[in-house]
Amino acid sequence: MAVMQPILDKKTSDRVRDQVERGGVDWASAVFKWSLISTLLFALLVLGVLLHDVITKSWPVLTDHLGTFLANPTRTSADETGVFQGLRGTFWIGVFVIVFTFPTGIAAAVYLEEYAPDNRLTRFINVNIRNLAGVPSVVYGILGLTIFVGLLNGVYGDVAFSRGNTTAAGGLTLAVLALPVVIITSAEAIRAVPSSLREAAYGVGATKWEVIKSHILPYAAPGILTGTLLSLARALGEAAPLILVGAVQGKLGPRTGFFELQQLGEKFTAMPIVITDLAKQPGDDWIPVTSAAIVILLLVVLSFNAVAVYLRNRFEAKREG
Amino acid sequence: MTTTLGGGSLESAGVLAGSRRRQVREQLVRYLVAAAALTSVLITGGIVGSLLYRAVEFLINLANPPAVDLEAAREGIGFANLWSDQWAPRFYQFDIKTLLVGSVIVTIVAMVVAGPVGLGAAVYLSEYANDRVRKVVKPVLEVLAGIPSVVLGFFALRWIAPNIVQRVFVEADAQSLLAAGLGVGLLTIPLMASISEDAMRSVPRSLREASAGLGARHKTTTLSVVLPAAVSGLVAAFIVAVSRAIGETMVVFLAAGASGNSAQFTLSPLERGSTMTAAMASQASGTDGTISELSFGSLFFVGFVLFVITFTLNLIAAGFVRRVRQVY
Incomplete structure (x- = not known):
């Protein structure tokens, strides 16, 4: 039988026993943990103060004349101004993102994950998309101003007196802005599809497109939908690119209906732009309407976010369970 | 009578690849999704191109200011x-x-x-x-x-x-x-x-x-x-x-x-x-x-x-x- 050598010398083992048996509070650990928690509480506090601030300030408008506030165009008096044109612009921008960005982004993700060979071009495209996602939104405005506004000026000419600063130019600009995020999140969702699913489908003789259409896309759908909704919400909240594309700040001319296609060739504004304009007004008279416009934009944007997060959590739980 | 894969007749290879329509559709999809992926390169090109073009244009204008600007500026522009x-x-x-x-x-x-x-x-x-x-x-x-x-x-x-x-x-x-x-x-x-x-x-x-x-x-x-x-x-x-x-x-x-x-x-x-x-x-x-x-x-x-x-x-x-x- 071998003689057991103590691992620790007497002095150290006594110290350890002392520390363990003393049973005191580990202050350093507690302070560390609570300083971590305080950072989270800080984030929560900021969110609470922000929401409380805009909701209380907007309360007079929301309770007193919400109907006219939603239906009125932008006016030069704080009591009469409304967000009709802002909502209309934001609606059409959403249409552009859905019509252009969603199909293009998902198709690009399908190519990168299912078709693309592992070569230089593919790696370049991947790096390129990641870089695009990091380009400041205001720079997309320059793209819109140089290319879309110029192109659409040719299409619509001076008929609409818009000089190309149209709803269509704004919509296309934000559609382009949203594209990289849609591609990245869709590609991630497609990558998460188990390869056994593909192999089973190929095994029974399906072609590549058939595998993608009836197995990969349906399986990846929740992930794709989450990503697309988040990018849509982000696009609807963007103001900077629209300012560069020439969205109208302040009063906007004649009023066309909400759903009229003619609107695409005319000057436009959007909710974030309306808020910018209202926020820049001096004095305190405009604070309630600004806050009310913010509450409406937050309702739109955060409800897309909420649906996206809900979908993700639900399907994650299902797959794990 | 059964045809095995190993039988290797040209006819059976054709059957496996599917009908002509199926093949055309496969190719079409491949080109479409590839085109979608390439739009991202196009966007980068558009951004870099428009920035470079307009920034250089600005610098040229600064070096040789248009007459209107020269009149408006109190001093020389450069x-x-x-x-x-x-x-x-x-x-x-x-x-x-x-x-x-x-x-x-x-x-x-x-x-x-x-x-x-x-x-x-x-x-x-x-x-x-x-x-x-x-x-x-x-x-x-x-x-x-x-x-x-x-x-x-x-x-x-x-x-x-x-x-x-x-x-x-x-x-x-x-x-x-x-x-x-x-x-x-x-x-x-x-x-x-x-x-x-x-x-x-x-x-x-x-x-x-x-x-x-x-x-x-x-x-x-x-x-x-x-x-x-x-x-x-x-x-x-x-x-x-x-x-x-x-x-x-x-x-x-x-x-x-x-x-x-x-x-x-x-x-x-x-x-x-x-x-x-x-x-x-x-x-x-x-x-x-x-x-x-x-x-x-x-x-x-x-x-x-x-x-x-x-x-x-x-x-x-x-x-x-x-x-x-x-x-x-």
Whole structure:
């Protein structure tokens, strides 16, 4: 039988026993943990103060004349101004993102994950998309101003007196802005599809497109939908690119209906732009309407976010369970 | 009679490949999705091309100013106008350092807020929180991330500036770079938190277990094992957040208080100022319809500088992320 050598010398083992048996509070650990928690509480506090601030300030408008506030165009008096044109612009921008960005982004993700060979071009495209996602939104405005506004000026000419600063130019600009995020999140969702699913489908003789259409896309759908909704919400909240594309700040001319296609060739504004304009007004008279416009934009944007997060959590739980 | 794959007649190969229509459809889909992927390259080309073209055009105009501008300017126009003490395109003062310093001030203030808060939140979520806490806390950060920047701009202008900045610093202006920086910082917290958390979660569990097995406290494991192991990812998170803060427009446009598109050079965060992004937005929203091509062109020049800076930062961050992947 071998003689057991103590691992620790007497002095150290006594110290350890002392520390363990003393049973005191580990202050350093507690302070560390609570300083971590305080950072989270800080984030929560900021969110609470922000929401409380805009909701209380907007309360007079929301309770007193919400109907006219939603239906009125932008006016030069704080009591009469409304967000009709802002909502209309934001609606059409959403249409552009859905019509252009969603199909293009998902198709690009399908190519990168299912078709693309592992070569230089593919790696370049991947790096390129990641870089695009990091380009400041205001720079997309320059793209819109140089290319879309110029192109659409040719299409619509001076008929609409818009000089190309149209709803269509704004919509296309934000559609382009949203594209990289849609591609990245869709590609991630497609990558998460188990390869056994593909192999089973190929095994029974399906072609590549058939595998993608009836197995990969349906399986990846929740992930794709989450990503697309988040990018849509982000696009609807963007103001900077629209300012560069020439969205109208302040009063906007004649009023066309909400759903009229003619609107695409005319000057436009959007909710974030309306808020910018209202926020820049001096004095305190405009604070309630600004806050009310913010509450409406937050309702739109955060409800897309909420649906996206809900979908993700639900399907994650299902797959794990 | 059965045909086996090994039988290898030409006829059966044709059957396996499917009908002609099926083949055509396969090819068509392949081209369509490839075209979609290539649009991203087209977009980059469009951005770089339009920035370069218009920025160079601005510099050429500056070297050989159009007659209209020469008459309007009190003194001569030339490259010397890129270095003075103010940014005021209307008066041909294109002092780019005014904007660069403004951007740096806003970014430093923003990172003083977003760095510790984002990192702290990430450490807690990754190392301490149980699933129940995560389910509550994550959505809070996600809601914060979903708030449009124009909303935080209004909040910085109408809440942070009077309630925080002007109370702490009595001499501060009603609009200031500090207020804008704080707003940008709040906006950057979720980004900083989510990338840092990813970095720490990619640290293998075995490292934590080994540390705990040696008798380290949870705090010691976190500080001396997990954080050093995740450091590349944390640096990447910081750089991405810096890049985001530099590129943030609306908060600065609303809360920093450059009136019109003009700002004096200042080193003080308590004064009004402008940044690259705010200058671009102000220039584009100028109501002055008769503004000259030279003045307006400054927008593209600033945009080009901004693009180069953020692009470089993003490339550096991507390098750090790659290092994390190589280690584990």
